[in-house]
Amino acid sequence: MTIRNLSSKIRLMPSTHSVIMVALLLIPIKNSNGPKRQLDEQQQTNQEVLNEVLRRVLQPLTYKNNPSAESWYYNVLCADGNFRHCQPVLAAWLAECPEDGDLQFLEQHVSFWCECPMNVLGHYVPPDKQHTRWNHNLYRTLSDANTKAGDAELSSRHVRQVLNVFGHIPCIMSDLTKPDLLHTMQIGMLGHLQK
Amino acid sequence: METHKWLDKYNAIWLSVPAYHDLTPENKLYEEVSQWNRKEMKEMSRYMLGVVTHSLQGGSPAQHPIFNRAIQCARALLEFYRYAPYKSHDDATLSYMEDALRPFHTFKDVFILGRAGKQAKAKANALRTDLVKKRQGDEETNAETRTPSKKWREMNAWRDYISHEIDVPQQPDAVFNFPKIHMMSHLVGKTNPYGAVQQYSAERYKEAHKMNLKDGWTASNHNLNSLPQVITFQRHILCFEMRKLNLQAVAKRRENSAAACNVPPSSADLAAPLSSRHMGSPKSWDPKTAVMESILTL
Numbered sequence: 001m002t003i004r005n006l007s008s009k010i011r012l013m014p015s016t017h018s019v020i021m022v023a024l025l026l027i028p029i030k031n032s033n034g035p036k037r038q039l040d041e042q043q044q045t046n047q048e049v050l051n052e053v054l055r056r057v058l059q060p061l062t063y064k065n066n067p068s069a070e071s072w073y074y075n076v077l078c079a080d081g082n083f084r085h086c087q088p089v090l091a092a093w094l095a096e097c098p099e100d101g102d103l104q105f106l107e108q109h110v111s112f113w114c115e116c117p118m119n120v121l122g123h124y125v126p127p128d129k130q131h132t133r134w135n136h137n138l139y140r141t142l143s144d145a146n147t148k149a150g151d152a153e154l155s156s157r158h159v160r161q162v163l164n165v166f167g168h169i170p171c172i173m174s175d176l177t178k179p180d181l182l183h184t185m186q187i188g189m190l191g192h193l194q195k
Numbered sequence: 196m197e198t199h200k201w202l203d204k205y206n207a208i209w210l211s212v213p214a215y216h217d218l219t220p221e222n223k224l225y226e227e228v229s230q231w232n233r234k235e236m237k238e239m240s241r242y243m244l245g246v247v248t249h250s251l252q253g254g255s256p257a258q259h260p261i262f263n264r265a266i267q268c269a270r271a272l273l274e275f276y277r278y279a280p281y282k283s284h285d286d287a288t289l290s291y292m293e294d295a296l297r298p299f300h301t302f303k304d305v306f307i308l309g310r311a312g313k314q315a316k317a318k319a320n321a322l323r324t325d326l327v328k329k330r331q332g333d334e335e336t337n338a339e340t341r342t343p344s345k346k347w348r349e350m351n352a353w354r355d356y357i358s359h360e361i362d363v364p365q366q367p368d369a370v371f372n373f374p375k376i377h378m379m380s381h382l383v384g385k386t387n388p389y390g391a392v393q394q395y396s397a398e399r400y401k402e403a404h405k406m407n408l409k410d411g412w413t414a415s416n417h418n419l420n421s422l423p424q425v426i427t428f429q430r431h432i433l434c435f436e437m438r439k440l441n442l443q444a445v446a447k448r449r450e451n452s453a454a455a456c457n458v459p460p461s462s463a464d465l466a467a468p469l470s471s472r473h474m475g476s477p478k479s480w481d482p483k484t485a486v487m488e489s490i491l492t493l
Contacts, residue, residue, distance in 0.1 A: 008282070008391075008393065008394035011394070011399065012393075012394070012396075012398075012399050014399070014402055014403070014406065017429075017432075017433050017436065018399075019399060019400060019403040019407070020407075020429070020430075020433070021403070021407040021408070021426060021429060023426075024408070024422060024425065024426055092395060094395060094396075094397040094400060095397070097374045097375065097378075109373065109374060110374065111374050111377045111378065111381075112374070113378070113381050113385075114381070116377055118372060119372055120372070121371070121372040121373060121374060121376065121377040122300075122303075122370060122371030122372045122373070122376050122377070123300070124296065124297060124300035124301075124380065125377070125380045126293075126380075127293065127380075127383055127384045130380070130381070130384060178385070178389060178395040179378065179381060179382050179385045179386075179389075179392050179395055180395060180396060180397045181279060181280055181392050181393060181395065181396035181397075181398075182233060182396050182397045182398050182401065183375075183397060184375055184378045184379065184382070185275075185276050185279055185379075186233055186236040186237065186276075187231070187233070187236065188375040188378075189272060189276070189375060189376065189379065190236050190239070190240060190272070190273075190276060191231065191236075192375070192376075193243075193269060193272055193273075193306075
């Protein structure tokens, strides 16, 4: 975890302790040679563990524990002993593509920034003709409705039906994932170019 | 390179890149590097275009357009990459990124063999085996009637024919539809609302893995209750550093107040009766002593 309003120079410096570990995820079993059913079960378990860890970390910020969060502010105890109205905003999530998909509960091999069809992911898209962004409010409504039509709609959009903790805190989930230079360009595309 | 049997030349040029200033090229063959890290990727991006361009010099006339497309594609991708980590962007740099991305998508088809799936590769290998057998049969049949130069020309023609034939069945299975290539088209659009991309790079978080996790694990007792120790290890270090900064601030404040007390007396003070003056010089103040005192009082 880090704080957004630090300058990037300070945040990217290891000696400044700008990144703090708040939780430790269990290390999943890596057995890619097993049967497909076992791998799917393991993947499902990993996603549930991630969701549960995030739920426990973010629980103090949920609407249930903080009714004032509906108005996007919290009463925060500050270092001088006074309570203040603060507006903490969960702003970014940096990870590889599969983890970003897990965060937004999307299926694998889809773009996690827009509803780009899977068969045109490799095409050039100009900035003014980008596809529509993921509408998580709509997906939450469809998931809560629990109808066949809603389930079919979610499946057609490659969205999984899982309880998501980010739906219970004040944040815009589609804005959470940010462009990650390391995984997109350095290890990602340059790695593909080398191969 | 491997498809056109030019990997040896590529490796030789790869190894011949000299070290210069802050550039440290790889001292291993390209194939021997099993995993590339961030720093190696950054350095490699500085000289890779030169290596690729120099490696693809020459070749048969049928290979020239393929090699030119490969060079242009690599150039466009590396150009895009060199612009992406800028600490600040304006409209001009963003337009340069867009201009680099467009030719990359135009010429990327030249690398379609690298994206071939397992089934397509198996089909291509089977077809290659058949064609090579056919070529060998043709050579044996006409071995006595052909001169060495004609044999050489026939060999080159067969090689180009085989390369062309095995490209065809791989193409339907080999596509570029994977998320990372699509994410590049969002980098420019995301820079406007959220700022330069470099501040969102996960490099720092990868490095924090060693400091937060591995160092904590080394310092723990490796028993069943080691996980809480790992989690609190970095927090303890942070607390000590914060305490140290607080003490330094206290010491600095006392130093400033002591300096204020050391102001030389004015002539009016000296003219005043001795009994009304402050007797004795102010106690000399030592920052180290102040820090120790503040530690004892806290």
